[in-house]
Amino acid sequence: MPVAVSPAKPRSRPGRGRLAVIGLPYGWLLVFFLLPFLILVKISLSEMDTVVIKDLITWADGRLQLTVTGANFGYIAQDPLYLETYLASLKYAGITTACCLLLGYPFAYFMARARSTVQPALLMLVMLPFWTSFLLRVYAWKGLLGEHGWVTQALAALGINSLLARAGLVPDAAQLMNTPFSLLVGMVYTYLPFMILPLYAHLSKMDMRLLEAALDLGATPWVAFWRITVPLSKAGIIAGSMLVFIPCVGEFVIPELLGGPQTLMIGRVLWDEFFSNNDWPMASGLAVVMILLIIVPLALFHRYQAQSREAGQ
Amino acid sequence: MSRTTPRQAGRRLGRAWLLLGFAFLYLPIVALVLYSFSDSPVPTRWGGFTLKWYAALGHDREMLNGLWLSLQIAFLTACGAVVLGTLAAFALVKYRRFRGRTLFSGMVSAPLVMPEVIVGLSLLLMLVSVQRVLGFPERGLLTIWLGHLLVGMAYATVVVQARLQEMNPQLEEAAMDLGARPGQVFLLVTLPLMAQSLASAWLLTFTLSLDDVVLSAFLSGPGATTLPLVIFSRARLGLDPSVNAIATVLVSVVAVGVAGASYLIARAERERLRAASQAQRASG
Numbered sequence: 001m002p003v004a005v006s007p008a009k010p011r012s013r014p015g016r017g018r019l020a021v022i023g024l025p026y027g028w029l030l031v032f033f034l035l036p037f038l039i040l041v042k043i044s045l046s047e048m049d050t051v052v053i054k055d056l057i058t059w060a061d062g063r064l065q066l067t068v069t070g071a072n073f074g075y076i077a078q079d080p081l082y083l084e085t086y087l088a089s090l091k092y093a094g095i096t097t098a099c100c101l102l103l104g105y106p107f108a109y110f111m112a113r114a115r116s117t118v119q120p121a122l123l124m125l126v127m128l129p130f131w132t133s134f135l136l137r138v139y140a141w142k143g144l145l146g147e148h149g150w151v152t153q154a155l156a157a158l159g160i161n162s163l164l165a166r167a168g169l170v171p172d173a174a175q176l177m178n179t180p181f182s183l184l185v186g187m188v189y190t191y192l193p194f195m196i197l198p199l200y201a202h203l204s205k206m207d208m209r210l211l212e213a214a215l216d217l218g219a220t221p222w223v224a225f226w227r228i229t230v231p232l233s234k235a236g237i238i239a240g241s242m243l244v245f246i247p248c249v250g251e252f253v254i255p256e257l258l259g260g261p262q263t264l265m266i267g268r269v270l271w272d273e274f275f276s277n278n279d280w281p282m283a284s285g286l287a288v289v290m291i292l293l294i295i296v297p298l299a300l301f302h303r304y305q306a307q308s309r310e311a312g313q
Numbered sequence: 314m315s316r317t318t319p320r321q322a323g324r325r326l327g328r329a330w331l332l333l334g335f336a337f338l339y340l341p342i343v344a345l346v347l348y349s350f351s352d353s354p355v356p357t358r359w360g361g362f363t364l365k366w367y368a369a370l371g372h373d374r375e376m377l378n379g380l381w382l383s384l385q386i387a388f389l390t391a392c393g394a395v396v397l398g399t400l401a402a403f404a405l406v407k408y409r410r411f412r413g414r415t416l417f418s419g420m421v422s423a424p425l426v427m428p429e430v431i432v433g434l435s436l437l438l439m440l441v442s443v444q445r446v447l448g449f450p451e452r453g454l455l456t457i458w459l460g461h462l463l464v465g466m467a468y469a470t471v472v473v474q475a476r477l478q479e480m481n482p483q484l485e486e487a488a489m490d491l492g493a494r495p496g497q498v499f500l501l502v503t504l505p506l507m508a509q510s511l512a513s514a515w516l517l518t519f520t521l522s523l524d525d526v527v528l529s530a531f532l533s534g535p536g537a538t539t540l541p542l543v544i545f546s547r548a549r550l551g552l553d554p555s556v557n558a559i560a561t562v563l564v565s566v567v568a569v570g571v572a573g574a575s576y577l578i579a580r581a582e583r584e585r586l587r588a589a590s591q592a593q594r595a596s597g
Binding site: 021135193252270290 | 531548
């Protein structure tokens with residue numbers, strides 16, 4: 001947008017205000033978000049020199065030297081442990097996303113179809129868990145899924161425990177905690193609201209006359225749902241799936257509290273490389289690969305967010 | 314009993330699904346509160362009513378110190394996040410086009426989804442590099458605050474941005490037409506219209522900061538252990554009744570805070586509507 005500025009006058013007040021409004025948060029993000037990422041990439045390319053990280057660029061004998069190593073990435077590519085961990089992380093994140101969608105879509109749908117007077121209250125009830133500690137709610141599952149926990153007893157009474165054992169989600173029907181099952185329960189529980197909220201935002205905005213038109217034209221309710229409702233909520237499905245999938249890939253707290261030894265996820269491995277082995281370049285390398293894995297979903301998320309924002313205006 | 318129509322059946326299914334969903338969401342909270350009163354060292358077995366875990370909290374120096382540090386950081390985070398988030402939301406909504414807008418909006422929303430281990434690790438690596446050159450900052454309150462501010466700002470931006478987008482720009486234009494200077498427009502028109510979203514952004518970032526484990530773990534120093542770090546290290550070892558007690562305290566404080574805030578917001582909204590209708594009657 002070309003702006004005519006007369007050379008005689010100094011910049012007007014709104015101009016300076018605009019600069020501050022954009023410049024302050026922009027500069028802050030450049031320094032505390034982008035710069036750290038560049039440093040992370042830099043360190044992932046350097047080697048450990050006993051305790052210090054070697055500098056990439058050094059000044060020796062009057063010559064500038066650049067030392068770059070791909071060794072960290074070589075280890076990651078060769079060691080099957082890392083590859084399996086990445087795959088396991090993607091698998092658990094994928095299953096969590098699918099479960100959240102299966103549970104969350106009907107939930108958001110029925111919420112959007114509820115009487116308009118109760119909708120704000122329902123929305124408040126979905127948001128409320130956000131206001132209470134995530135850490136404590138995850139911790140509570142340790143008790144609920146423990147040996148005498150309410151959920152363990154209820155599932156045992158329904159005969160679900162043996163089904164889970166047959167599906168390989170728990171080692172045997174007696175133990176639910178510290179298994180892939182308890183990990184998935186914790187992840188689905190934590191991220192379900194992140195799926196419900198964007199879906200509800202799209203479903204509640206939907207023009208109901210479209211559905212009526214489809215029914216008038218002879219579509220069965222089921223066909224109308226598939227051909228009208230689902231496509232119209234596509235942006236919500238994608239936004240919700242990304243809000244669940246991406247943080248799940250790097251999740252650390254839930255696997256640590258509920259996962260047990262069988263479920264190694266990349267967030268935990270990175271944590272151990274950093275805090276136990278003190279191998280900062282290796283931890284950075286793992287993080288860089290993780291970013292590469294999620295950059296496509298992240299870009300998708302961002303595109304659909306921009307699209308839905310435009311649709312909302 | 315009459316036959317149910319498909320519509321009624323659908324409504325029943327919907328009600329059941331919502332009920333089960335909410336039961337799932339609230340089950341852990343109910344369990345925490347109930348078992349905090351259980352007189353049994355095993356927190357999943359009911360052992361009769363007791364308040365002893367609450368009494369023990371009062372002498373738990375580690376927890377109390379952690380709580381104090383967490384409250385300080387959460388307060389500073391909420392204030393900083395609302396300021397930065399509001400500026401960012403203004404930049405995105407009011408100034409639709411500027412150089413680097415794509416990068417800016419990407420950076421604003423990335424911390425919402427980015428795994429916290431990556432955000433924490435990269436920020437720490439930078440702070441360590443800075444410290445090697447400048448000799449500060451030591452890891453502690455300040456560095457944890459920087460990390461929380463980064464994530465808090467992203468959430469604050471989303472909340473304020475949503476409000477700004479639905480706000481009627483004609484109100485500001487009218488004030489300007491009536492001769493208000495830009496500063497006056499902001500203070501007398503824009504700010505009151507946004508007050509509710511600023512309050513909820515403040516509360517949300519406060520509670521998020523109070524809850525954070527991963528960023529705090531990366532950015533804390535030896536002398537700075539926040540409450541979630543204390544809880545996390547105890548929870549890793551197993552079930553601990555003291556955790557149930559502190560959980561109940563936090564849940565109640567938040568419940569009172571949220572209920573109070575929504576009451577005040579609803580009252581302000583009612584008064585605004587009444588004033589508007591009175592003004593309309595007076596002019597009509």
